[in-house]
Amino acid sequence: MSLVVIGSVAFDAIETPFGKTDKIVGGAATYASLAASYFYDKVKIVAVVGDDFPTEEIADLNKHKINTEGLQVKQGEKSFFWAGKYHNDMNSRDTLVTDLNVLADFDPIIPASYQDCEFLMLGNLTPQVQQTVISRIKKRPKLIVLDTMNFWMDIALDDLLKTISMIDVLTINDAEARQLSGEYSLVKAARKILTMGPAYLIIKKGEHGALLFHEDKIFAAPALPLAEVFDPTGAGDTFAGGFIGYMAKVGTVNFNNMKNAIIFGSALASFCVEKFGTEKIRNLTQQEIASRVQEFVSLSRFEL
């Protein structure tokens, strides 16, 4: 039994109101697998990098017990590179550079040892590649979580809708939920999206927390109010990774477990934004995570 994470493993250059980085390691699969690794020790990655990707970075993933057999290294090619600049509200950003490089013709390889996949995290990528991964895993996983973004709604909506029809949990932000559904009200947006395939919808609202929709039930998770948000990059991927990592740990798919998974995912995401890139989520202790989760409890509990 394992948790397979597919997504980019890449370089980012990030500018926020608080600072700027050179090329640092990023990518949806990097963030998500690191986050998941704190809950589950059979995390396996499917991704592609160029020969410019530092081997010590791969070794660091392995130190987190992340299996990188499915991480292809393309000789003579370059890794995906993204550069972006955040606005003051930290909820919106401009993309400055997107060099697809190895991602342009990414053909995901699912090693035989990954066929025990029970939990599948489809990180943000071309919907077509996400579909390919689903089709190449022979036994339908118990839970498929899909993360995507407005970019694919703009240029590959039909592919995206097909992929969405094949999954269990969709995670998008509020603007994307509105775009995908054509509904302004998030309740109406959720109702529509839940008819497109997924039984669960998570709407991520950055500093405002997240909403989980399932049938007629809604759960609102707060975000931890933070004094410093250095860099929101990867927060969504970290959230998704923590979410599915927790689900893999508990093993049973239901609304109550998902509520907790959202809290654990949010806790991981709250660490992620405290430093640039993956720096903070590479070196967490279980004690730190447990006490961060307790902050979410104190933050939201009231006794009538």
Place this chain on the structure above:
Amino acid sequence: MSLVVIGSVAFDAIETPFGKTDKIVGGAATYASLAASYFYDKVKIVAVVGDDFPTEEIADLNKHKINTEGLQVKQGEKSFFWAGKYHNDMNSRDTLVTDLNVLADFDPIIPASYQDCEFLMLGNLTPQVQQTVISRIKKRPKLIVLDTMNFWMDIALDDLLKTISMIDVLTINDAEARQLSGEYSLVKAARKILTMGPAYLIIKKGEHGALLFHEDKIFAAPALPLAEVFDPTGAGDTFAGGFIGYMAKVGTVNFNNMKNAIIFGSALASFCVEKFGTEKIRNLTQQEIASRVQEFVSLSRFEL
């Protein structure tokens, strides 16, 4: 013992993406006193209207057991009139018309029968008038709640800061908290504002709920996700009225009671936005309020 509410009693004309009204009855004190009246039966209003204000509207406040002895009716003058148009996100709006009329030289009269005031709600008004009310209540109330807005920060900051130094609870929205403190992070903003006088700060975030700050504690209340938000006008005043009405009912000022007061205030506000103006909050039952509050419990509760 009583709860005194000061603020505008006025006419509004409202345009939202979902519709448009003619002149309807509004005003901070109208919304706040109606909301408070569901929790406490000694609500007393201090306000001013012109002779254009319908007497049946005043009678309707009295039907809610709201004492209107402090509501001055100025013969030959017109009531305050505000017209506004909401943007698509319903969290921001443009003011189209502000006719101060009777508010221009409002000299608040505190009837002798109001001197038993224990809970004082200073609805959005000139900070100078809010100060006058504080000075005219002889015994310092147990709890003073102040609602204000960016407008007074722009044109009367010194007066506003003085008023803020005299109160216990400040309620503003997130943009206003940032403006008042000069800090982008709401945590840092709150830390600064809590040095300005109030022991409690409530930051209202519209569809994203509210945050309560006190010493080093934070409580995050969700907003109820609604399928239809017809009109956000008065939601903040309704929230504040429900909040202080609940505090007056329980009588003891502490963080835990304030958490619950925020949930009750949010519940009232969630009704308010379902119809234009005060329509919905004029005709609520205790049963409706109790079941709405239970929705907040289901929405936010998780069991680790």
